[in-house]
Amino acid sequence: MKTLYLSNDQQDIARAAEILRNGGIVAIPTETVYGLAGNALRGDCVKKIFDAKGRPSDNPLIVHISDISQWAPLVKSIPESAMALAEKYWPGPLTVILPKSDIIPKEICGKLDTVAVRMPSDETARAIIDTCSFPLAAPSANTSGKPSPTTASHVRADLDGRVDAIVDGGECSVGIESTVISLADEVPRLLRPGGITPEMLTEVLGEIVIDDAVYNKLADGAVAASPGMKYKHYSPDAEVVIIKSSFEQYKKYIDENGTSDDVALCFEEEVSDLSIKCITYGKKDDPSSQAKHIFDALRQVDKAKAKTVFARFPEKEGIGLAVFNRLVRAAAFNIIEL
Ligand code: AMP
Numbered sequence: 001m002k003t004l005y006l007s008n009d010q011q012d013i014a015r016a017a018e019i020l021r022n023g024g025i026v027a028i029p030t031e032t033v034y035g036l037a038g039n040a041l042r043g044d045c046v047k048k049i050f051d052a053k054g055r056p057s058d059n060p061l062i063v064h065i066s067d068i069s070q071w072a073p074l075v076k077s078i079p080e081s082a083m084a085l086a087e088k089y090w091p092g093p094l095t096v097i098l099p100k101s102d103i104i105p106k107e108i109c110g111k112l113d114t115v116a117v118r119m120p121s122d123e124t125a126r127a128i129i130d131t132c133s134f135p136l137a138a139p140s141a142n143t144s145g146k147p148s149p150t151t152a153s154h155v156r157a158d159l160d161g162r163v164d165a166i167v168d169g170g171e172c173s174v175g176i177e178s179t180v181i182s183l184a185d186e187v188p189r190l191l192r193p194g195g196i197t198p199e200m201l202t203e204v205l206g207e208i209v210i211d212d213a214v215y216n217k218l219a220d221g222a223v224a225a226s227p228g229m230k231y232k233h234y235s236p237d238a239e240v241v242i243i244k245s246s247f248e249q250y251k252k253y254i255d256e257n258g259t260s261d262d263v264a265l266c267f268e269e270e271v272s273d274l275s276i277k278c279i280t281y282g283k284k285d286d287p288s289s290q291a292k293h294i295f296d297a298l299r300q301v302d303k304a305k306a307k308t309v310f311a312r313f314p315e316k317e318g319i320g321l322a323v324f325n326r327l328v329r330a331a332a333f334n335i336i337e338l
């Protein structure tokens with residue numbers, strides 16, 4: 001198919017909504033990453049999304065709404081704790097999982113009896129959902145397994161000719177996918193860290209459990225609470241190794257082991273001190289800037305045709321936990337501690 005390239009002006013938003021109303025799939029900007037959207041209430045549209053991405057069918061999609069009134073029809077009921085979270089953090093980078101209602105097509109959540117819902121804050125995403133007046137299923141708009149897209153050109157690189165349209169809304173402001181919390185069981189469970197930090201969740205919910213898959217590789221044969229966690233993710237073609245050490249030790253390690261085929265994935269302030277090609281992911285003490293740049297940096301690594309990538313270890317505080325979670329998957333849990 002020929003992919004249509006759209007801006008985010010009013011006329012193009014109307015065209016994007018028209019394509020979605022006609023059952024098409026459109027990549028749209030959100031504040032987290034670009035999403036590949038389709039009508040969440042139509043199984044045939046949802047299936048097109050899985051096909052375009054090459055996404056395994058048991059990895060469920062997040063449903064995006066633009067008004068709180070769109071939530072209740074999608075779920076069995078909305079407990080007080082869920083509403084309190086929505087009041088505090090929506091619109092924003094938080095996805096809430098609850099038992100699903102019968103209008104959710106089975107294609108969205110595979111064999112699960114729950115559905116993940118989020119209200120994005122990005123104005124373009126909201127305008128498109130408003131204009132459609134139905135909720136949009138939208139996973140990240142990348143080829144499955146590749147780094148998530150944070151610009152329209154990232155989407156183009158992966159999905160040109162595979163989607164009906166791509167709406168360009170500029171660079172995503174958060175740059176990392178939403179926080180995913182499940183309220184489907186007794187104790188709230190954090191399944192994926194993101195822009196809404198564990199501290200921010202605890203403020204509203206009290207105790208939460210952080211799923212083991214946030215930090216660790218899923219054991220062979222274990223069942224993932226969030227199916228997405230079991231798949232290889234965010235991975236450039238190069239071998240990524242995370243070096244857990246001081247900057248001095250990192251520099252020494254690179255001086256001794258780095259070659260002209262390798263890349264240092266480091267912080268902006270460190271470039272002038274390193275002896276091999278550097279690709280940066282944000283500033284040293286600024287996890288928000290690291291989140292904003294990590295996926296673009298992982299794509300640049302591929303462009304540079306690096307053999308091995310030596311990555312700096314991010315601080316796990318605040319949104320830094322989300323940066324760590326993505327980077328450790330890109331590295332297939334390969335960490336060298338010096
Ligand atoms: P993406 O849309 O590409 O950011 O991926 C969505 C993530 O949310 C994946 O890791 C999914 O496994 C997870 N997810 C979506 N719906 C559910 C659900 N009902 N239960 C558990 N995890 C979910």
Ligand code: MG
Nearest residue numbers: 139140148177
């Ligand atoms: Mg994704």
